[in-house]
Amino acid sequence: MYIPHPENGQIIYLPTEQIISEYEVSVKFWKNGEQVSEMGIKCSAQKHCELIECTVCIQMLTNPQCTPKEWIIILVLGLYFILGFLIMICRILKFGLGGMLCIMRHKWRLCKIIGVLYGYVTPPPILSLRVFLKRRKWRRARKEKAEFTEFKPFTKTYKTNLPREVILITLLLLALPIQSLEIINAKDEHCIVNKEGQRTCSYENVLELNFGLQSQNGQEAQIILQDSGNRPTGKITLKINAIQAVCFRSAKFFTRDFELGANSVYLCSGEGSCTSQQKCETLGVNESISEIPKSNHLPGTSGCLDPCKGQLFCQNCYYSSYTCLFFRCFAEPKSKEIYEIFECPEFGLELKLNITIENAEQKFEKEMRLRPGFTENFKEIKLTATSMTVPPIPALGRSILTDGNRFAIITKEQENSAKRVFCPNINEAAKFSSKCIMKKEICKCEKRKNKIMCGKQNGPYLKDIFMGEKVLPLVHNGLLLKNENKEIVAIPELTAAILQIRLAGVSFKAQIELNTCKITPYEIVGCYGCEKGATFKFTMSYRFRADFSHFNMPFFYQCRHVRANSQQQNTLSTF
Template sequence: MARITDLRTGSDGNIREAELVTSTRRTIHRPVNLLIPLEIQEHTDHQPTEFADDTSTAATPPTIAPHRYNLRPRNRRPVQPTISIIQTHPTRHTRKWFLFHLMLFSLLTLGATKPSTNMHITCTNNGVLVSTTANHSFQICADNHCEFHVALKNPYLVKFPAHSTLHDHVIMLKWNTEGQLSTMTTVCPALDFCENLDCWFCIPVLLNPECWPMGALFLAMLLLYLAVATLYLLLYVPMTIGKPIRLLLQGAATILLFFICNLGKLCLILFRRVGSRRRPTRSERFAAALAVVACLASQYHVWATACQHVNVFEHHATLCTTSNGQERCQVALTELLKINTFHREACLRLTHNSTLVANIRVRWKGLYLRCEQETIYFTRATSLHVMDSKRCPHMGSCVNGKCADVSTSSLIPELHPANQFTGRTGCLESCGGLGCDCFYPSSGRLFYRIYAVPRSPTVYEAFRCLRWSEQVKLEVTIDTTHPFKASHRFVETAAPNIPIILPSLRVTMTSLSLPPIPSLNTDFITDGHDTSLWTSTLKPHLLCISKENATSAQCAFTEDWQCDAAESKVKCHCSGFPIEREFSKVERKLPLKTASWELSQRHDHTIIAKIPSMVSAEFVINFNDTYDTSSLLIHHDRCTI
């Protein structure tokens, strides 16, 4: 609602726009067709009028009321009365309350189920706190140090040796959840070395006296006492060799005391000279402070961009190419680098016409071995059962040659329920005659069959690695001095004798040396989801050539039973082999970490072994552009603890 203060006309003289002032003193402009006037109408009572003469009325011309606005006529809207209706309904349960009650019932149902085996790990100052249910077994690793625990309470504290938690360490937790392996990984910060020493008669206490001075002093005195007592027993017993040893020790003690006395005098002289020097001036102290700051800054820069000393062989070769009858020759630069797990990073400076052109940085990230699998057999978890049946002479299957006609694959009709499963059939001689409820005075036969009944539909595959294909992860950084070419960083996988093409160079791994790792020759077993090391010397009872045969139980049966006749029954001693119990051991399931190798499984069930140490490789780097020389950049660092 606003008040009109001015009207503006157009070129034809008609009013086209109005200037309005709102209640907030704001001036606005609006077209006339958008304005709705606020009119106050009067309600008057229309009284009937009497016309005296019809002729006079007809003769009087009608009066036309002048229009106040040049607007289109507006339809009059009748005023609709507002009717408010308030309805009251009896209280009843609507649909939303039904959903609320259903939610409460669901929560109560979930709370009544079995306790969850979800686990959580928390890094503390004393170790790693594992939150789980009581009596739950798990394996926990700090870098390469792994331990197997059974949680006696919730939460359960796991303490690692002090040398494993001296730096930031990776914690990996493994446990079984409904037959499948679950893992959890986190990084815990470094812990205080002294607070994590949980022994008092050990070498760490003796070699770190700052942690426990009294304990280290007591341990040193005890060891010294033991050493003196041992020497006394060896030297002061009535033996001929005792006196020469005493003389040698006395001479060594005299020489040691002489050096200690001279060293003490030298230190005293140096201390006196340093104390007698004049006090440095303010400018000298300021210069020394600047020097210290510069040294620290340079040391920080070196640590951030450290390059190690590696073996480099440089070679220049002239390459000539003929195209369209024209021969073009150029000098190609080739570098041979020797990189290993101790010297992981090499830095090269490339120059042309005595001008720095580029910096090449090659960094070793790790060696990975990929397993090429070969299936040994398929199997299933089974339980062994024995079924027997005694037959008198000339009865049932006890005819003709009796046991001579029975082989391990024979299907005896008396053993029909056991013939449906994979197994072995046997025959033993039994008693006959009237004393054994037989008519003919001849020996009877005792037929039996040992068969394997699958306990679960899970099919296990045992395999081994025929060979391990090598893959080396390299990080190549190319820094050029060209103002329009930025720095490039590449992370590539290098295989032996397969070149890696980069924008300005070509990298080829020509040789690779590995340490002997007998553990990689171990067999593996998988259920299609998890993979475990297979170190058992026993074989399962079912040996199948394919997964389909294992599903239908059409497999070979191992012969590992010993059966004897006991009157009318068979007593067998079979070696049970619970394959699911061997497979469910957490300490054998991948991923596994040791000091010499790490085994893991990818999403496509490929086995990958990482070798962290004792590995070296040679790389040939061929540069595409023309360079004069390459310089090896080396940074010398001093590391302290």
């Protein structure tokens, strides 16, 4: 979540699917594109039903276990009104289509009647008399029928029963889980039991998991590994953080903040570098001048003028056919920061996830980045992102300025201003040598007697750009752009991925067969039929070592896998 200008005391509401389990909140603060502070806190899980603060809302429909009575009433009323509306639409369509069919069936007769009424068609006298007689006969029959026909009330009924398919689809949609859970059982031939009764099982499986992500709201999947007797041996947890697009940088040039300066020297004919008039006229822009060595190693432009132009007596030069006024306009660095201007011609997709492998003895964690089609290995587990689906990522269209830590999007005018003096690579920018190129038009010089005076054009400095509004992180063209490990990362909305997990000979040790686990309950609070559920507190002890334990409570219709860390510990389980 990115907030550009937070207010004092601003409240941020976290998604419900994140706070119903143990979660960690971290906050990072940026100032002028540089991270200045970071803090975080670990929070315990919140009860899902207590988070619903409404009388009638969609959350009640999506969580029927919290308010089952209200859920049934709202569902029945909603389906009743929806089906009533659909039936009304069907009736309107039925009468409308019936009228159109009637018009199409008698279209020629209607055309004749309209033509007679408006005088476009003149019927023959015999036809007019025949029509008149038919109408009189029809009116008499209608009058007699109205006098002798008994009134019968309208008794037509319509079926409004709810289809079974609608109820089934609705209940299935509401029963979809938030998290993904897979259970893998080992085969008997893949399990070995040692003398102590400890069972070691290896797994050879390939799974494909589908993930759908919205912005930075992650998704979690668990893979429970069991032996042939359905006893747990380990657990693999995959937490998908985000599908992000990483910028493939293409450097344009490097530069630094600088100030302009100028040096000049006046020479008579035959003195020093003033060997000939042609020498003055053909002096190169980047050529060094030995009489002004202080500025030769800096980026700049050189020039030469003949202020006398054949005068016999001119500014301390007597009988000189020509004179030379050498000058050099140069740029001098004013800070140690080196700036790079680059662009992002394309982005590469990455699936950012955390994998946790846990068994009875130890726990392994690793953060991984998967690219489409590439396989990463971790503890004999191979992960491959076979597919990633993202919305179209618009081209950035602008260059980016960075000093190595901060990043900012710059305009074309700012890029041209930064390119007044530029270097081909970062090494030359660090030296700021004469191999860096300075544009000649930034030096506006004029002759004053035997000296050259150049007007200074120093600003604006590039460091001032990081004080603006285009400093990362920011939202640009609907994408969240941020700096992550000195990389430009774009996070799109509504992404999906297919992750292939291959267990290539992964081994896990099951519990000792001779080990016994004793569970002593000492408190049961609540009931399973209540809205808040039941809390079961018990003491679990065993003979040998810390291990996974599996217990089943039929009266709760649920099972639990519990890991004990000491030979006797108190455990809390909620149902």
